[in-house]
Amino acid sequence: MAAIKPITGMLRRGLITDLSIALGLGLVFSNAFWYGFHVPRTNARDNYYKKLEEQRAARQGA
Template identity: 80%
Template sequence: MAAAAAPAFKPITGMLRRGLILDLSIGLGLGFVFGNAFWYGYHMPRTNARDAYYRKLEETRAAKQGN
């Protein structure tokens, strides 16, 4: 039996693991930041404006009915 030949290149597991952790951290971090920016910068103001509109509409309707 012949001995197995050494690979022509070094294993890259350490670099791959470090890169994977870095990529996941950056991706999740940016996703969290932009998700919060959308939620609190666009979604919540629009929702509050819609709710205020319908609240005013309901108050106007109730005032016309005399309640």
């Protein structure tokens, strides 16, 4: 009967590879969301309210 080779090294290597890929992709997509969607929308919102406040101040003569 032939002995079966242990697979512990393959399991550990696969786990490290899977975790590295998952963390890498997570960082890439989270940065894409943050700088591609969240920051521009936040800046647009802040500019909108700044413009409203300037208009309100101009109407009141302050």
